[in-house]
Amino acid sequence: MVTATALETELLELAGSVPDPELPVLTLQELGVVRAVRLQGPGTVEVDLTPTYTGCPAIEAMSVDIERVLRAHGMHEVTVRTVLSPAWTTDDISPEGRRKLREFGIAPPRVRTASGPVPLTLGPTRAASEAASRTEDASTEPVRCPHCGSADTELLSRFSSTACKALRRCLACREPFDHFKEL
Amino acid sequence: MTATVPVTAALALGDDALVLSHRLGEWAGNAPVLEEEVALANIALDLLGQARVLLSMAGDEDELAYLREERAFRNLQLVEQPNGDFAHTIVRQLYFSTYQQLLYAELAAGDGPFAPLAAKAVKEVAYHRDHAEQWTLRLGDGTQTSHERMRRACGALWKFTGEMFQPVEGLDADWTRLDEQWQDSVQDILGRATLPLPEGPRTGAWSAGAGRQGLHTEPFGRMLAEMQHLHRSHPGATW
Structure with missing residues (x-):
């Protein structure tokens, strides 16, 4: 090296x-x-x-x-x-990058390979049972609205303006937003 | 560093991705809703990216895509089938993305020349498969009309599915096991969608499938003519 x-x-x-x-x-x-x-x-x-x-x-x-x-x-x-290998994952986005995405109105990808403590935060639980019946893995943390921070959001389309994003809607503030999908 | 690339395998995988990408691109401007138009275009874009990498392993990507004759293409007959109605497109996606994800997961786990691309693509394909499965559930277990159209599409494309598991020279995979996994997965999703598993042969005399040997179905020639026309009319043109 x-x-x-x-x-x-x-x-x-x-x-x-x-x-x-x-x-x-x-x-x-x-x-x-x-x-x-x-x-x-x-x-x-x-x-x-x-x-x-x-x-x-x-x-x-x-x-x-x-x-x-x-x-x-x-x-x-x-x-x-x-170069393709090792394959890029959304875990390669830096914490600063995630913060900027959120500020820009795009929900950042959730970190999937947790190597340290996982911070827990309280959020609305109204749709917890609904969320479990949806197609997404309910064991992962919810995608939060980048505008109001609510965890009560739903998937509108798996693909959005670019392949790397999904289209979601916040059920609290009703705003649609892009979510940078985990890859 | 540069391992010998099995050209046959690169063409087979690359042509599958290229041809299906083109078919999905035909939905642009025609999809039932805007979100679906964007979704299909995004899936097409993923496939096009994979095709570019794979064809570049076999030669010059543009020459391979635009200047080969029909008989030189090595794609599955499944991916060249016309879009048909939306149900046909979704069933084609279900059959193919399930196969592609299983195969790429196996290639990614190995250390062959396709491992880096497969490791990257398998994650993209997981979203394609999820998209197809969710639509299958929604349409199969939907209205009488959507159920009937899905049932028809499942049956019409069934004879093309055996070809996916013919061994490809240069690809180190357990084809029998892949086929079993594929059947389990498709049977599960069709069952949940209240759709019957199609009957009829997937291999043998009454099934289709010689795309890997360069024999294609009639609609493929017309698709290629459209895909290649611009490049052939203006050789070497750039923008």
Whole structure:
């Protein structure tokens, strides 16, 4: 394993600071899609980028944006490689990224591979029995409305404006909202 | 680093994804409700992404998609079947996504050349399967009309389902076990949807299925003509 040089760390930060083309509130670092930056010679750099979904059309825009940023930083040859393995999961979205999604009006994905304590919060339980009869796994925490915080929300459609989101509605404040689906 | 890619298998999986993606894309502008239009387009997009990765493993993705003749395609006959009514599309989705999820889960667990793509795609396909299952339940156990249309579609596509479990050269999978799992799963969901399990052969003389050998059904030629026409009319065009 080769340790990253100071310049590589700096370039990784630069590449990671590029905003996501579809969710501009998030940076690529917060989304967790920039995997590595390798300096291959003076001014020559290779970037590993992983797609959220295999067919995500934003990956091309991301590559172009990364290239532009790194060229502006003196790199004259930038190659962006698409890597599939290990597969990206929504657990790769940083806590800061989740907070920004919620502020933007998108319910963030629930963390699935809990490795630490799971914080419990109180929420409305009116629809607890209904929720159990729905198709979703009732054992996972509820998807909360990003507007009012209520846990009393229902699924409208499994697919929304992009493949990575589902369309839901809050039964407390009646607002529809997007939910970044767990992957 | 670069393991030899079994081209036959890459084409089989890639063509399944490409052809079904195109069929689902035909719903754009025609789906019964807006949410469903978006859902079908999103599923098509997932499949197109998978097709691009798989076909790129076998050669140049554009040449393979747009410049091959019908007989060179290795997709299942199931995925090329016309959309029909919404019930037909949902049953095709149910049959195929169940198969795809079982197969990709097995490939993802191995260490073959398809493991990275399968590990990624299996999670996407889980949503496709859930979508198909929920519609199957809703339509099968719905009105008399929706039940009847679903029953008809289940029966019409049944003869195409045996082909999915013909061994594919270069894919390390237990096909008999996959077929059993598939039948268990489909039987379960159809039962819950109050739909009868179709009768009739899935393999042998009276079943369909030689898509993996390049033999396709009549509607496939017309689908390809539409899919390839633009690229063939303007070779090398970009935007």
